[in-house]
Amino acid sequence: xxxxxxxxxxxxxxxxxxxxxxxxxxxxxxxxxxxxxxxxxxxxxxxxxxxxxxxxxxxxxxxxxxxxxxxxxxxxxxxxxxxxxxxxxxxxxxxxxxxxxxxxxxxxxxxxx
Amino acid sequence: xxxxxxxxxxxxxxxxxxxxxxxxxxxxxxxxxxxxxxxxxxxxxxxxxxxxxxxxxxxxxxxxxxxxxxxxxxxxxxxxxxxxxxxxxxxxxxxxxxxxxxxxxxxxxxxxxxx
Numbered sequence: 001x002x003x004x005x006x007x008x009x010x011x012x013x014x015x016x017x018x019x020x021x022x023x024x025x026x027x028x029x030x031x032x033x034x035x036x037x038x039x040x041x042x043x044x045x046x047x048x049x050x051x052x053x054x055x056x057x058x059x060x061x062x063x064x065x066x067x068x069x070x071x072x073x074x075x076x077x078x079x080x081x082x083x084x085x086x087x088x089x090x091x092x093x094x095x096x097x098x099x100x101x102x103x104x105x106x107x108x109x110x111x112x113x
Numbered sequence: 114x115x116x117x118x119x120x121x122x123x124x125x126x127x128x129x130x131x132x133x134x135x136x137x138x139x140x141x142x143x144x145x146x147x148x149x150x151x152x153x154x155x156x157x158x159x160x161x162x163x164x165x166x167x168x169x170x171x172x173x174x175x176x177x178x179x180x181x182x183x184x185x186x187x188x189x190x191x192x193x194x195x196x197x198x199x200x201x202x203x204x205x206x207x208x209x210x211x212x213x214x215x216x217x218x219x220x221x222x223x224x225x226x227x228x
Contacts, residue, residue, distance in 0.1 A: 004156075035218075040122070042203060042220040043157075058215075090157065099145050099164065099207055102216065104157040 002026055004105035006091050012111045013081045021076040021108050023091030031094040032074040033058075033102065034066060036087040043090065049074055081112045115140040117206050119219035126194050127227050134189040134222050136178075136204035145207040146187040147216070148178055152200045160202070163187065174198070199226045 007022045023032065030051050035043040045058030049068040063085060065077045074093075078085060089108045094100040116139040126132060138144060148160040161172025168180040178189045187204060204219040 040220060042117075042119075043218040045215065092157075101147075101159045101162065102149075102157075104149075106156045 004091055004093055004103050006089075006105040006108050008108060009106065010109050012113065013078075014113050015082060017081050018077070018079050019081065019110075020078075021089055021091075021110075023074045023076070023093075023105055024072055025074075025091075025093040025103070026072060027093060027095070027103065028071070029093035029103070030071075030096050031100070032068065033092045033094075034064070034074065034076045035090045035092065036060065037090060037107070038087050046076065046089075081110075083112045086110060086112045115206055115208050115215070115217050117204055117217050117219035119202075119204055119222050121222045122220070123223045123225070125225045125227065128196055129193050132189070132191040132194045132198070132224070134202055134204075134224070136187045136189065136219060137185050138187070138204075138206040138208075138217075139185065140206060140208040142208055146178070146180060147205040147207070148172065148176070148187075148189050149203045149205060149218075150200050151203070151221075157203065160189070194224070194226050196226045196228045198224060200224060 004025045033048045034046040044060050047066040049055045052071040055066045067075045091105040092102040094102045118137045120135045146163040149157045150160045151157045161170050163170045163180045171177045201221045201223045203221045207216045
């Protein structure tokens, strides 16, 4: 039981490049989330999903897209990376509602030059 | 919109000192409250949570938190900290009338425990 895993762990991009972050969970959770963590700002929700095939915007969705084609996977895409997207990205999942405990992945440190 | 305030951004304590980290939230209705911890180099994990019932909640590793509804607070406490408690602590609140209930995180408090 690996819990929540994220790929890659580190990435450096140039402005304008694109990339996809992969989040996978093996706990059969319905809800999945993408957060970014910036110094002094805590965790901010980018997008979330309440089930396979569904996605919704969080607090800071601009510049990001997501997909949840399979229940266990939640992908975060950056179509044209900007320096403002330099951050640590965390994926999380919860069983059936946001009142449930969220289980976090190890994070992806992204630097956009 | 709900918000969460953690007033202490960086706390430095000696081992065996007592700890209290403040957390205040803005939502006036029914809330669910969480404390998460992020140890250096590790991912966030749940420390404790409050949904209902006894307002004094006990979590892992000797931590506890008290929900005081009249003060909109959910402060985290530990009577005697250890070096291994060095970490960043996040308060979070979940509220709303139903459907998707957004979880809002505070900005975090970095705790450094000096041996």
